[in-house]
Amino acid sequence: MALSFEDMLDEFRALGGIADNICIKQGRFGRGLFPVDPAKPARVGAPDHLLVGTDHVVFENGALRIGPGSGLSAREKAFIEAYEQEFSWGPSRGELAELLEMFAAAPPELRAVLDKPLNVDGWLAEPNDKAVQERFFASRAANYNGRTVLMPVVDLVNHGSTGTYLSGGGGVGVEGTFSGEVLAGYQLGDPLRIFARWGFASPEPLGLSLAMRAESGSGPIAVKRSPIRRATNRMLYPDVSLEDGVLVLSYLLLGHRDYPRLPKANFYRIMRDAGRGDDAEEAFDKIQHINRVQFVRLIRACEGAAPPLACLLREVGCLQLEALSNYAGTVDI
C-alpha cells in the first residue's frame, strides 16, 4: 500500500525526525515542502541515525534498498526504503532517466560544448541504470561529517536562498519562517555548478569563471573551479599559487549580484600581489570575454536539441551570463 505523506511523517517523527509545520505541495520547482502556517516557523530535521551512507545503498529490481552493515534497525531500514520508494528515488528515477536520454540524444556539437569547457560530464553518461543511480546520489546525497549520506525528508527541500541547512552532530535540518516554499541553498555556487550537479537552472547571486588557462600580457593565469572555501578574512578570495611562472587560482569570482565591485577588487589584488597589477584590467576583461563566449556558444549549440533540453540549457546559459555580468568598478582591498 502506498505510504501517505502524513503516515510517512508520523513514522519519521517516531524514529526521531523533526517535521514541524510542514506539508507537501507542488511549487515552482515541482514537488516541495511548504509551511502549513506561513506565519509560524517551519522545521524539518533528519537525526544522525537516519542519515544513511550511500555506500550502504543497493538497488534491487529497481528499488532502493539498505544493505546489511548499515547499523540501522529493521524499523528504520523499512522506513527509509518505503520513504525512498514513495517520495524520493521512486519518483526521481524516471525524471533522471528521461533527462539522461535527452542528453544522450543531443547533437554532437552540443555534447562537445557540455563536455568541454563546461564539464557537465555527469549528464553525458550512457543512460543506463548505473548512470541514473549515480545522478540520483549526486543530486540527493550530502556530505555529512565526512560521509556521503541520504537525508530522508530533508531531501524534499528544494534549492533556494531563503533558508540554510543546519548540520551538526545531531543530524541535518532546515528551519526558519517561510512565506512560501521551504527552500535552502544546496551549495555555494553559480548556475553552472548547480546545473552540473542537480540538473536544473537556478538563478544564483554569483558567477565563477570556467576552468581555463589565459595567456595575459604579464604571463599565464590558470583558473580552476575548485569548491569555494569560506575564508574569514577576505570574501570569495581564492587560493593563489605560482607554479612554474603560472599564476594558479583555485577559482575566480567574475560577478556578484550583491557585491558588484568585489570580482575586480579580488582579482586586481591577486594581480597586484603577484607583481602583475598593470595587466589586471585587461586580464580580467579577457577572462570575462572567454567565459561569455562559451555560454553564447552553448546557446547556439542548443538550436539542434530537443525543445525541453534546449530550453533548459538556454536558461542555464542565460542565468550564468547574467551572474557573470554582475560586476562594475572595483574597490581597494
Add this chain to the structure above:
Amino acid sequence: MPLSFEDMLDEFRALGGVADNIALKEGRFGRGLFAADPERPVRLHVPEALLVETVNVAFENGALRIAPGVAMGARAKAFVEAYEQEFSWGPGRRHTEHLLGLFREAPAPLRALLAQPFNTDAWLVEPTPKTVQDRFIGSRAIRYRGRAVLMPMMELVNHGHAGRYETENGITLSGRFAGELLAAYEICDPLRLFNKWGFACSGEPMALSLAMRVDTRSGPIVVERGEVQLDPARRPFYPDVRNENGVLKLSYLMLGHMNYPRLAKGNFYRILRDAGRSEAEETFDKIQHVNRLQFYKLIAASEDASPELARLLRDMARYQLEALSCSVGVREV
C-alpha cells in the same frame, strides 16, 4: 511574360548598367549574386539614371510603380518596374508580410521588450498593404548623396563584409569574390541591421550601446543610437559628445569591436576624462551590464514565440552579445 535573369541583365546593360561575371544563385542568405567564374573579377555598376528615390515610388494594385513626373526615361522606368516585379518587390513582399505576421503573433511581453529598449517598432506594426510597402522600402533603400534610393540589381547583393560599395556616378561593387558577392549595407551592429532589414547577421565586428541614461556619481550620461560617421578626420568610432545642462550626451557609444578590442574603453575613458568626469571604468562596466541584461532578457522572452521568430531573435541577440563582448583592455586615445 516573366523576365528571365539573363533578359533582365541584357536590358540593365542596355540602360548603362554594368554586370560582368555575375550569376544569380541560392546562397547562405537566400537568393543572391555570385561570381559566375570565381577566378575572375566581378563588376556591378548601377548608373545614377537607374537609382530611384523612394519618395518617387508608388504602389498600384499590388505592383511597384515609378510615380509620374519623375525625370526618368520610359524605357528605364519600364525596366525598373519589371525588375521590381520579378526580382525584388514581387518576391520580397511575401517575405516581409510573413515576417510582420510573426511579430504580430508574438507574445505581449516579447513585443513590449522589442518596443523598449530595442526600438524594433518598425516590425511591430499591423501587417497591412501600407506597412508591408513601408517595411519593404525601408529594408531596400540605401543612402546615396543624402537621398534614400532603390538600386535595382545591386540590392540583390546580400549583406556581408566581402566588398564595399563605391558611390561615384552611381553605385558600384567590384573585386574578386570567392563565393557570394557581399557588401556592407551600413556601418552598424547586429541589432541595427535587424531593426532595419529584419535578419540576423553574424560577423558584424562591432556593437553599439542601446539608447539609455545612466546616472553616475559625477553626473548623468545619455547614450543615443545615432549613426556612426567614419570620417577619416575623426577618431575611429568616436561619437559626437556634448554637455547639455550637466548631462553628458553621446551620439552613440561603441561597446565592443572584434578587430579593435581596446578601442571601446579607450574612447569612453577619453570622453569622460575630457568631460572632467571620474569613474570611467565603473560607468563603462555598468553600461555594458545594462546592455547585456537586455539581450539575455530577449533570449528568455523568445522562448514563448513561434519557433521561427524565436530562432531569429536568439540569433540576433547572440551576434550582438558576441560583438558587445569584444572589449578587452584599454588603449590611450
